Amino acid sequence: MNAPLPQAVADRDAALRMTGISKRFGPVQALCEVTFHTRAGSVHALVGENGAGKSTLMKILAGVYQPDSGSIEIHGKPQILANPAQAIEAGVSMIYQELDLAEHLTVAENIFLGAEPQGPLPFTVSHHQMAAQTRRLAEQYNFRIPPDAKVEDLSTGDCQIVEILKSLRRNASIIVMDEPTSSLSERETVRLFEVVRQLRKRGLSIIYISHRLEEIVELADEVSVLRDGQLVHSESITQLDIPKIVHHMVGRELTDFFPQRKANIGDVILEVAGLSSEAGVRDVAFQIRRGEIVGMAGLVGAGRTEIARAIFGVDARTSGRIVLEGRELDVTCPADAIASGIALLTEDRKRTGLCLQLPCSWNITLPNLAQIGMKSLICPAQEHRIAAEAGARMAVKWAGPEAPTDSLSGGNQQKLLIARWLLAHSTFMIFDEPTRGIDVGAKAEVYGLLNRLAEQGKALLFISSELPELFGIADRILVMRRGKLVGNLVTKQTTPEEVMHLAAVEEN
């Protein structure tokens, strides 16, 4: 199945040669005989569906996992990377998919973790040196970050910048970036791209992983595609475009990425007026009608999640009304919201979504015990049946409803959560970044599902940072900026440029 690598890519200035890499996690063959080469002075994109093995391959390169078989050569020298320290020594630096910082330490301490400059005495660390060098590094790459700030006080975007600086500090010859832009704002993304190009010019080899294929096309020189743990394609970007990449990833054409929906919009279901919250939502008002999908756009930190949290009762409201189907709600906690017919698919399924050690069925029924007649007693047989049906409706791939939730891949975990909320029979559903970090195939399924829910007459609020999907699926787009609603646009009558302009422009 391994496509032979184009000779040109394989041999010219090979910076990295990973040959015949296999890795098994218990029953899962995460990687099978993967051979992967990169050149110095180029950006090599690594793409594939969720669970294809991208992160695993790169963690092997970073010394986190040991391959079951295969060999690694860096700049022509065979390497055994038994732990991250050795990988760093060999010139490999990685930005991990999940934030990877010691939050109680300062920015400078994180950046120099593991390689502290020595102080005036032996066995000591020079705080002064660390801060000075951090400042220099940030200036060099044109990032602004206070070296002495504690990481726990930073925003997610700033944390990502610390991650980037940490990997740049190491003077690595190979830098791996595993979905680095998933929590960056547009502006920071642009800066990151500049940095990547700068590094390429300096002759580094960059391996870039992302589910945002537009980024790949914009940035990469070569593209390798992983599917089910195997390397199925590797080619120069000049020969590729998005549909071709998608084809290699999923093994078929993805027609109908944004399926058409018979818009059947009814009366107003949800009305929000004058909503402000302690978390920074300021005087927001909008309405959503039956059968309508309303998108919500904004830069990172614009306060979209905070609106969802205020409506769902997670953050305390300081003012405002929420009216659902004509009834004014007094929601003070998620339990109230769910009882009133609101569902929220949170943006972070690991932190606020799933109880990962528990069986899938328990996660599906968790908010629904009352709805399915198990308010005072649980009937395991009935629960099993209900969960199995709910899972089947969403085509969740699992060993059965009793399987532990952490045995599912990310995309399937997302589907599990959707199955949960479908069971709740809510009239108004909020989806906060439902496609973040999931692959194109799974995205298409989520879009299809949103459409079906709308057709069933639900009102949907769809929060997303990716304009194409908002434009592909929403009837209207709300634009947020700094906690305020600054635009309420009909999708067909606006353009991405207008939305971006509204989201980004400074107020004065």
Next chain:
Amino acid sequence: MSKFVRQLLPFATLAIIVAALAALEPDTFLTTENFLNVLSRSSVNGIIAMGMTAVIISGGIDLSVGSMLALAGMVGAGVMLKAGGPDAGAAAMVLGTLVGIGAGFLCGLLNGVLITKLKLPPFIVTLGTMSAFRGLSYIINNSKMYDVPTYTFLGQSHLFGVPVSVLILALVVLFGFFVLRYTPLGRYTYAIGSNREAAFHAGVNVDRNLIAIYSMMGLFVGLAAMIQASRTISAQPTAGISLELDIIAAVVIGGASLAGGRGTVVGTIVGTLLISFLRNGCTLLGISTNIQLVVIGAIIIGAVALDQIARSKAEAS
């Protein structure tokens, strides 16, 4: 399959220990009386361990159980004596028993409220109340104990040939099993311990459930305190010193995880009996208390290490 094996681990260990003791000391160990003795002395720890199981599954811990045992016992016995004097009759004893159980419940409630309303780690809150409850149990009768010579029912009498305390333990185990497995409270306990934020976002009233769990813990401790008082026909302010670690050890040997989300009633009771039979067996075999301490330490570490290995094997296969 392998997961099944893993869950059987504590049983297997218990079975092996009992079988070995039966083989080594058939005359003294393998008697109904000895078994009933061991069960009866496990009743106090077993009942408390039931409550601790729920607390640990919820991701918490309760270090105050030993002091709470002393306090509830002192309050219960004190009321019994006030109401009925040294020859307290049935009414006074029932009253004292209920008040003692109620005192335990209130202690647990206090823990629960402090943990949820001040948003403090359970370790800290119960470390504090551990000291405070102990102080109170001394203060109540000026550091002295209470004698309740007539209070023999719970701890010393038999029904159908079985000690009453053992029957109560059995009831509590059944109750705990039922609650954790078949009620929303039980389900929410697992969910909160597994991922508190997620449980909250799924509409679980986390605070209310935690308060319920800690209150139930207190209630069980109150019950255990009265059994203990009846076993020694006296309530002692020094009762239960260092008890918390014994209880936690039993729950952990039974397969619960201190990180929360994992644990079972059956595992816990097996863990409790395992420690009791081990102690009893060592004494019958003439192995000194000192060596018992080393053995029990090794078993705690060994049980959890085996569990860990079994788990990673289960994942690998």
Next chain:
Amino acid sequence: MSKFVRQLLPFATLAIIVAALAALEPDTFLTTENFLNVLSRSSVNGIIAMGMTAVIISGGIDLSVGSMLALAGMVGAGVMLKAGGPDAGAAAMVLGTLVGIGAGFLCGLLNGVLITKLKLPPFIVTLGTMSAFRGLSYIINNSKMYDVPTYTFLGQSHLFGVPVSVLILALVVLFGFFVLRYTPLGRYTYAIGSNREAAFHAGVNVDRNLIAIYSMMGLFVGLAAMIQASRTISAQPTAGISLELDIIAAVVIGGASLAGGRGTVVGTIVGTLLISFLRNGCTLLGISTNIQLVVIGAIIIGAVALDQIARSKAEAS
């Protein structure tokens, strides 16, 4: 600014307590002798708390310190007696002291190795070794204590008018401060407690550092054990029962978080002194031990609650 205030909280509490006692009992409390007494009796706990600070910052816990104190003391005193008899001279005493400290070190090393190599939670491992070390310390001399009548230097003599134990405590505090603040080991301790994965990914040898931290903990306990033995010119196998909770309380009152990543040497020593002065003050004021227990419990909860409130205020501002 507000963060600064938060870090000063334990100091403020200590200062207020000392000032109040000074005002209430100027004649007895405000004497050099009383201060030196309190410092000297804090030396054992203070030294152990230094080690515990690093352990807790690394996200771990050590429940075995009390048993380890007994075991190291018994080993040290035993060797001293073997080498020098009841009138052990300087050489035998130095040897015994070094062996005692070494025994503590080995206990800590064992904890560290079990925690990292078996990948078990520190709570479980040290719960197990807590029992095992206690058993061993009884076994050593058949449950009896050792008398070392000549061993007075560490615990009972003075240098420049200051008790030697207090000088040692000061040195240990300085050492701990230096290690946690200015060495890579200290940095890594915070990093591991804050995010173990991240530290590993950054090339930190997590296992080696954790083993170092637990070994240092053991070393400090060994030192404290010898001071304790010298304070009572005897080593007791029952030494340090329930000590772990006292130590953890001091560290936590000093602002450390049991979740790891947070804590300071200065905070810990303030926490230790706070408890000591409180106990001393209560005795001087004639407040009973019983009420002291309640007060200390309330202070543990109160200190952490205040810290929590100050923290959320700091975040809000």
Next chain:
Amino acid sequence: RKGGADGSRKIGVIPKETVSVYWEGVRQGALKAGEEEGFDILWNGPEVETDREKQLQIIEDMIAQKVAGIVLAPSDRKALVPVVEKVHERGIPCVIVDSGVDTDKILSYMATDNYKGGVLAAQRMGEILGGKGKVIIVRWTPNSGSTDARLAGFTETLAKESPGIEIVDAQYPSPPTTDKARDVTDDMLTRNPAIDGIFACNATTAGGALTALRNADQGQKRIKMIGFDAWPMVVDGLEKGDLDSLIIQNPFKMGYEGVKAIVRHQKGQTVPKEVDTGVELITQDRLKDPKVRELLDSQI
């Protein structure tokens, strides 16, 4: 094979705790008697005196082992009544030593007259202080029968015979360890600067009080201390004159006579219901007396 009901050659001896030297005296006595009579001695007890439940369980396990008899030092007058009566029901003879228990279903009670020990201490205190002054008491955990009796003897005798002596403070160490006994004595000395005498009511408190006294007194030997029970370190203090005197019991005799009583009972001989094992006051000059030496050596 002759022996107990079913030929058992084992006698259980259960102290209040296993750590203090005092109980070692009991054990030595029991071992000696066991050797003489050809019985195995099962020595088992809790680690700390406050662990009553543990002592109860040990007794139950001894019953299960079908021992020929039990020698018990009950850590609690009341709490152990049911189990002691159970021992009686099983036909196992039980000798109570050191402290009493509130039941008469026992073979014999052999103990120090603790009240008398307290009286001796009070009389000595009156003598050395010349009938006036201030003393402090280092108490033991409340509820312990033996120490409570000593304290009663001490305070009542002082009030009666030396009204000029005032007891200004009486505290106990918590937890009950030597180390804490030292701390609590330190604090009492600080709080009451003009102290003339100290009474420490058992070995542990005497050890702690002695170190505190040495620290506070710095060799002046102005404060007079009376301790209770022998412990090498305390006897050493007596030799050096840091202590004025010690009240000594005879734990060896308790263990020895306790085991002997069980054997005698088995042989059908009668056993006295109550035996006073004796208590006496030892001062520095009496240390050279060979009989005193022997008594001390049997227990340290």
